[in-house]
Amino acid sequence: xxxxxxxxxxxxxxxxxxxxxxxxxxxxxxxxxxxxxxxxxxxxxxxxxxxxxxxxxxxxxxxxxxxxxxxxxxxxxxxxxxxxxxxxxxxxxxxxxxxxxxxxxxxxxxxxxxxxxxxxxxxxxxxxxxxxxxxxxxxxxxxxxxxxxxxxxxxxxxxxxxxxxxxxxxxxxxxxxxxxxxxxxxxxxxxxxxxxxxxxxxxxxxxxxxxxxxxxxxxxxxxxxxxxxxxxxxxxxxxxxxxxxxxxxxxxxxxxxxxxxxxxxxxxxxxxxxxxxxxxxxxxxxxxxxxxxxxxxxxxxxxxxxxxxxxxxxxxxxxxxxxxxxxxxxxxxxxxxxxxxxxxxxxxxxxxxxxxxxxxxxxxxxxxxxxxxxxxxxxxxxxxxxxxxxxxxxxxxxxxxxxxxxxxxxxxxxxxxxxxxxxxxxxxxx
Amino acid sequence: xxxxxxxxxxxxxxxxxxxxxxxxxxxxxxxxxxxxxxxxxxxxxxxxxxxxxxxxxxxxxxxxxxxxxxxxxxxxxxxxxxxxxxxxxxxxxxxxxxxxxxxxxxxxxxxxxxxxxxxxxxxxxxxxxxxxxxxxxxxxxxxxxxxxxxxxxxxxxxxxxxxxxxxxxxxxxxxxxxxxxxxxxxxxxxxxxxxxxxxxxxxxxxxxxxxxxxxxxxxxxxxxxxxxxxxxxxxxxxxxxxxxxxxxxxxxxxxxxxxxxxxxxxxxxxxxxxxxxxxxxxxxxxxxxxxxxxxxxxxxxxxxxxxxxxxxxxxxxxxxxxxxxxxxxxxxxxxxxxxxxxxxxxxxxxxxxxxxxxxxxxxxxxxxxxxxxxxxxxxxxxxxxxxxxxxxxxxxxxxxxxxxxxxxxxxxxxxxxxxxxxxxxxxxxxxxxxxx
Numbered sequence: 001x002x003x004x005x006x007x008x009x010x011x012x013x014x015x016x017x018x019x020x021x022x023x024x025x026x027x028x029x030x031x032x033x034x035x036x037x038x039x040x041x042x043x044x045x046x047x048x049x050x051x052x053x054x055x056x057x058x059x060x061x062x063x064x065x066x067x068x069x070x071x072x073x074x075x076x077x078x079x080x081x082x083x084x085x086x087x088x089x090x091x092x093x094x095x096x097x098x099x100x101x102x103x104x105x106x107x108x109x110x111x112x113x114x115x116x117x118x119x120x121x122x123x124x125x126x127x128x129x130x131x132x133x134x135x136x137x138x139x140x141x142x143x144x145x146x147x148x149x150x151x152x153x154x155x156x157x158x159x160x161x162x163x164x165x166x167x168x169x170x171x172x173x174x175x176x177x178x179x180x181x182x183x184x185x186x187x188x189x190x191x192x193x194x195x196x197x198x199x200x201x202x203x204x205x206x207x208x209x210x211x212x213x214x215x216x217x218x219x220x221x222x223x224x225x226x227x228x229x230x231x232x233x234x235x236x237x238x239x240x241x242x243x244x245x246x247x248x249x250x251x252x253x254x255x256x257x258x259x260x261x262x263x264x265x266x267x268x269x270x271x272x273x274x275x276x277x278x279x280x281x282x283x284x285x286x287x288x289x290x291x292x293x294x295x296x297x298x299x300x301x302x303x304x305x306x307x308x309x310x311x312x313x314x315x316x317x318x319x320x321x322x323x324x325x326x327x328x329x330x331x332x333x334x335x336x337x338x339x340x341x342x343x344x345x346x347x348x349x350x351x352x353x354x355x356x357x358x359x360x361x362x363x364x365x366x367x368x369x370x371x372x373x374x375x376x377x378x379x380x381x382x383x384x385x386x387x388x389x390x391x392x393x394x395x396x397x398x399x400x401x402x403x404x405x406x407x408x409x410x411x412x413x414x415x416x417x418x419x420x421x422x423x424x425x426x427x428x429x430x
Numbered sequence: 431x432x433x434x435x436x437x438x439x440x441x442x443x444x445x446x447x448x449x450x451x452x453x454x455x456x457x458x459x460x461x462x463x464x465x466x467x468x469x470x471x472x473x474x475x476x477x478x479x480x481x482x483x484x485x486x487x488x489x490x491x492x493x494x495x496x497x498x499x500x501x502x503x504x505x506x507x508x509x510x511x512x513x514x515x516x517x518x519x520x521x522x523x524x525x526x527x528x529x530x531x532x533x534x535x536x537x538x539x540x541x542x543x544x545x546x547x548x549x550x551x552x553x554x555x556x557x558x559x560x561x562x563x564x565x566x567x568x569x570x571x572x573x574x575x576x577x578x579x580x581x582x583x584x585x586x587x588x589x590x591x592x593x594x595x596x597x598x599x600x601x602x603x604x605x606x607x608x609x610x611x612x613x614x615x616x617x618x619x620x621x622x623x624x625x626x627x628x629x630x631x632x633x634x635x636x637x638x639x640x641x642x643x644x645x646x647x648x649x650x651x652x653x654x655x656x657x658x659x660x661x662x663x664x665x666x667x668x669x670x671x672x673x674x675x676x677x678x679x680x681x682x683x684x685x686x687x688x689x690x691x692x693x694x695x696x697x698x699x700x701x702x703x704x705x706x707x708x709x710x711x712x713x714x715x716x717x718x719x720x721x722x723x724x725x726x727x728x729x730x731x732x733x734x735x736x737x738x739x740x741x742x743x744x745x746x747x748x749x750x751x752x753x754x755x756x757x758x759x760x761x762x763x764x765x766x767x768x769x770x771x772x773x774x775x776x777x778x779x780x781x782x783x784x785x786x787x788x789x790x791x792x793x794x795x796x797x798x799x800x801x802x803x804x805x806x807x808x809x810x811x812x813x814x815x816x817x818x819x820x821x822x823x824x825x826x827x828x829x830x831x832x833x834x835x836x837x838x839x840x841x842x843x844x845x846x847x848x849x850x851x852x853x854x855x856x857x858x859x860x861x862x863x864x865x866x
Binding site for chain 2: 031078079080084085087088089100103104106107108109313394
């Protein structure tokens, strides 16, 4: 009996030792990425950046293999990642969409990078544009690093402005200038009693709030500031702008036909539908360009959205994951490829300010519509970042519906905003 | 009766083991199937917004909770009888059960805490009659009351288990809630039944003990009566013996003396020389009478003292006491060169006898040391026991008599009840009693 037991335990022990010895020495890191553009514009080559980054990483770190599930579309990515998280099977390093960031940080899915950042001598956060970096900032801690940024710009219909004889200043427009141009342009050209030329398309209440420099929430996400005077001014400005159209709602067809002078547009859209030669022939009947968003006193910034990459809190390979994250977000060679194969811009200052980036952006542009790198720099340096707390997206959605109703109604703004603030505060503290 | 209740208690416990298994299986299945449902129906992103912490791998929860439960059952049914008497080990055993039970509850995100009731029952079943049971029950009640998600989510990061029920559509959700509530209610009902049976059993047990106590008291009273009767008989026998002795010795002598003196009275004037002779006979009779009386008195002394002397008699008495009780008596006799008179020997012997009896009867002592020594022409007797003693000494018949007896031989006696009970006797000796 005892002999049998000894033999069995010897067999089991040697099996364990055998498994341990023959265990593959290579580390396999799982990477979660999606294909296509994060900014809703057509794109076919974004995987090239990831593949090159993996190649470089594997060369620098022998013994580590990086695998990723290919073919996940951007629209499915959030759901795919959530499934993985629920099954406890999330990748070691993965892309984080802006809408998911607050939820994932608050749930503790993402690793707090503060210690890794402090420990790594070769890493300096000041290399990033502040606003891009802050996209990965949640309640005082860095949870993700920006991979690709997309600033908000203002589309201008150059043909229309030239026809109306309007010359834009070299600097950013103030809100007053912006309004008076819109006022000048809004006309009934055909004299049929209906307006057929318009100032601005798709200017949202948030665009107005940002251009006024208003803050809507405190950083903990426990209070909202809708009853502030500056918010009221933002809403009133929007009402004023809206009233120019005399109740007419501008359609995308009217915009495509070139009947509208301004429209907010992200850099990615600009980059995709670049004027000349038309990579994608969308706006063919007029010449157009992009400028900075107008602002109240020229010191308020516009919004920049970023695609981020984070590390799973559950990863077994913390340092390896950190190195992979750095290769993706901090390696200038990889980041330069964003200008080549993607539509956004690199959040790394040295890359975006480099002459190579300039060449990539303006490679296919005609001489007079080249994007001014100073403009991009300005936009990124001034950009504001929205607050990061778990209920941010849902609170904003709730407020957005109410504000849009308010703009169209003739109710007293002060009272409506006080009520809105109360309502949002209750929701935030639920 | 008692045995039948034990079996019904253990069958109640078995029932609880089965119900708890089903509930744990149910919960872990809801987590597992709920996750599958979420993923299959593409609800995971919304689900993440509803929870406040990331759940663990549901497959891990499923197996881990069942493995832990198996361990708990193994512990419950493999209770080593050896540790039954050891209170600390018993408590540690309950603590171990409680830890396993708590791990299960935490694994299931504190959604179900009824398993504490099972540990509760098992502890009651195991410990049954012990003071520590109250403590264990108190602790278990507190843990049962505090062991809910609402309380513990403040300390531990875990998702709310109810969210897993909420994801289902109303019809299956209703069924799940029904099963959950039904199973938990049954568990509580079985628990209450268990406790009722246990309490009834305790009451019956108490009654049985009372009856037995009454019976013992009755027997005790009978024995006491019997002892009194025996004592009375002994006393009367002793009187008769005393009367016989007096009649046989003193009676004969005195009668002879009276007759001799009468003869002397008649003869003294006529024949003085014959009278002289006669008085010589009377004198002889008187002397003989004295000798007889002494002999009689000797017969009344303790037999052992008569046969073996003081030391031997004490040793014999100690042996007798030791053989009938658990007491340990130590004798330190240092009076080799002394010859007492009989009265002193008697009194010292009686004092020692009385002290041992007192130590046993009142002090519940287990050890007595007796020291007899001579200090400065005095005999010193010290008797010390390790019994309960008493801070305030009450002089009963025994101690009073002891005092009186010591007084007869010019001695002193001191009592001290502070540390056990100590009796110290000092008797001055006369010169003739000490020899070298």
